[in-house]
Amino acid sequence: MQVKFEFAIYDEALDKFELDEKxxxxxxxxxxxETYSILKSVDLHLYNFFQESESFKSWIKDEVYPNMIGGKIAICDINEISFRRYYFFKVxxxxxxxxxxxxLFKIHHEIDWQGRxxxxxxxxxxLKIKRQELIIELKKDIVENEA
Amino acid sequence: MNYKYINNMLSEMDKDLSSKGMTRRDAMKLAGISGASFMMGGSNLSAMEKDEKPIAKSGVDAKIVIVGGGLAGMSTAARLTLNIKNPDITVIEPNKQSVSYQPGQTLVAAGIWDADEIIYNRDDFVPEGTKIIEDKVIDFDPMNNQVTTAKGQVIDYDYLVVATGLQLDFERLEGLEHAGRAYSIGDNSRLHKAMGDDSGICSIYTAEGATKTWEQMQKYIEKAKNAKDGKKVQFLFTHPGTPIKCGGAPKKIMYLANARLKEAGARENAELIFYPNGGAMFGIPEYHDAILEQFKRENFKWHYRTNLIGVEIENKIAIFDSQWQEKGPYDPVMKDFEVISKHEKIRVPYDFLHITPDAVAPREVAESDIGSAAGWVPVNKETLQHIKFKNVFALGDIAQVPMGKTGGSVRKQYKVVVDNLISQMEGKPLTSKYGGYTVCPLITDIGTVMLAEFDWSVKPTPSFPLDPLVERWVHWLMKVYALKPMTMYGMLSGKA
Structure with a gap:
């Protein structure tokens, strides 16, 4: 099964995301x-699944952003399940x-009476905290010396 | 009291209870045993019995200062006294009198209770051995473990409990700039002078204001009774944009005015309009829906997102900031349309205006090192320990805890503070946690209450085996008869 992905690139210095439109x-x-079909209705679980998948991360490093080792990215869309609001939310x-x-953040009751x-x-x-949890760091693979 | 209505309610209640296999007697028995306690914090009989068992007192030795001698401060002092072998507790409180049961102010404002039924003398409830300093703290110095009072006394502490309560910010309103800030009790003469004796403006949020509300309500009910020109007497009720004591109170006074108008046969000549700053009747969707239905049933009007910003007392005009949203440009990144917030001033004539003021932290707290940017004391919402100063705890209205500004919350919080304060003194981890429980007995008529209980799960958390969305007489009885003794003899003794 093929799944379509869109990504945002994180600029650490500016604490800002830029959409990769490809x-x-x-x-x-x-x-x-099988896992995808179970998790596709629970957006953050689906995100975590890919975030923790070694084969997925290898694919990003090898094929999507081969020149970005050491950089940071985040998933924007998985087959049109969108996570964009995490990176581009405005008032x-x-x-x-x-x-x-x-x-999600349990902002309720008295807060409901406050302005937008x-x-x-x-x-x-x-979101500042949550975004950090979603960022995927493209770490350099460490090859162990077996000698 | 409208006995015919209550009789109808009784008959309805009997039908409802019998469908659940209960008699009214069973329900009252249940209410009598556990009702008063659960309304003040969801406890049950076994928990009450547990409180009766002998307590293993801690041998910790330290000076504890409690700032504020209201319900939160005094209940904490009482429970510390029960739990420490040789307690060294000082309470700093300027007022000799306190409002034991602030929700009773709505009952005073509707002529159901007299003012003296909700006020008690502070000194009648001082735990044995607790020192009282009759003064006001004007400076907190947590770096040096000291507080300074208005009379210039510098008091050292090892552990501090902040329970100052909150202030009512009437001076923010254009036209009431001279009103100053008020507390529930104490000298509020500036406020009442600024409001005027016979202006139609009132507020139940001070003890004296509750009595004045009843005077004004009677006057305008009489006006509605005698209205002959078809012009309806305008009753306006506001709800501000800040967290407030008991989020249901602005509506309770509206329901009670409605009940008194009906009783006088004058309801048809009156218009009751609610002006909340927010976009919902209640933060919990289930209660919002129930209240909306009650508003429709009682023929109330309401305008969401309207915040009272001023009054023209001479012209009897209330000025609101009315806010709304419009569809903005398309955002290609978010793949959705933006929302543009707009607002404008609107002027509304009134006969009777009930103001729920902004609630704010007292300046001496907000501007000190123990206050947050928002003014409240920032504590861990579960342990109630200050996020920066480990020997400082806060509870009640002043603590920066979501949904925590009710007596029901305090009843949970003061036990957590005492447990954790003793653990901190003994060098143990803080294991006692506040779960966000709060309760709002929403009076919907004389004789009925919808008991809104909830916590941080944002779902109704009923303590009673009955539908929480139904208005009930049995809850009214608990509200009117059981809660006050529960507060005064239960919480203030540190036991319930």
Whole structure:
């Protein structure tokens, strides 16, 4: 099974993401296909699965960004399951993103009475931490000396 | 009291209970045993009994200073006294009197209770051995473990508990700049002078204000009763943009005004309008939906996202900042349209205006090292320990904890503070945790209450085996008869 991926490149100095507009196709093996079909409805679990998959990370390093070893990236879309809001959320972002984060970060009750700007500020604060968890570091492979 | 209505309610309640295999007697028995306790924090009979067992007292030896002698501060002092062999506890509190049961202010404002039923003398509830300093803390110096009082006394401590409560920021409102900031109790003469004696403006958030609200309510109910020109008497109720004590209170007073209007046969000549700053009736979706249905049933009007910013007392005009959102440009990265926030000032004539003021941290806390940027005392929301100063704890209205500004929350919090404070003194890990429980007995009429209980799960967490979204007489009885003794003789003794 082929899955389409889109990525964002993280600029550590500016603490900013830039969208890579290209679409990349990754071939899942049988086991990965099974896991994908189970996790596709639970967005963050799906993300974690790929983030922790060594074969997926090798594919990125070897075929997607071979010249970016040491760099950092994040997944934007997996077969149109979108994670873009994590990297590009603004206080003016549409209500659907706003509600998603209010739920995710358990911003509720008294906070509901506050203005969009204030809640948006709180979402951005929490996103700072969450984004770091989503970043995939393209580490150089360490070849052990067997001699 | 509308007895016909209550009789109808009783009959409805009997039907409801019998469908669940309970009689009214069973329900009342359950309410009598565990009801009062669960309403103040979801405990049960076995937990109460556990409290009765002899406590192994800690032998820790340190000076504990509690700033604030309200419900949170005094309950903490009482429980520390029960749990420490030789307690050295000092409470700093300027007021001789305290409002034991602040939710009772809505009942005073509707003429159900008298003002003296909610006020108690602080000195009647001082735990044995606890020292009281009748003064106000004006400076916190956590780096040197000291606080300074208004009379210039510098007090050292080993451990500090902050329970100052919050302030009511009336002076923020245009037209009430001279009102200053108020506390629930104490000298609020500036506020009441600025509001005027007979202006139609009132607020239940001070003890004196609750009495004045009842005076004004009666006057405008009378006006509605005698209205002959078809012009409806305008009753306006506001809800601000800050966290407040008991999020349901602004609506409770509206429901009670509605009940009194119906009782006087004047409801048709009155318009009741709710102006909340937010976009929902309640933060918990299930309760929001239930309240919305009640609003429709009672023929209330409401305007979301309207924040009171001023009053023209002479012209009887309330000024609101009305906010709304419009569709903005397409964002190609997010693949969605942006949202643009807009706002404008609107002027609304009123006859009766109930103000729920912004709630803020007292300046001496907000501007000191123990306050956060928002003013409240930043604590770990579970252990209630200050995030920076490990010998400082906070609870009640001043603690920066989501959904924590109710008596029901305090009932959970003060036990956590005492457990963790003793653990900290003994050098042990802090294992006691506050889970975010809070409760709002939402009065929907004279004789009915919807018991909104919830925690950080943002779901109703009922302690009673009944549908939490239904308004019930049995909850009204607990609200009116059981909660006050529970507070005064349970919490203030450090046991419940």
């Amino acid at each position: 679409i990349y196709s990754y071939e899942l093996n049988e086991e990965e296909t 003016t972002s549409a209500d659907v993103h706003y509600e998603y984060f209010k739920k 700007e204030e809640v948006g500020k709180e979402i951005l604060e929490q």
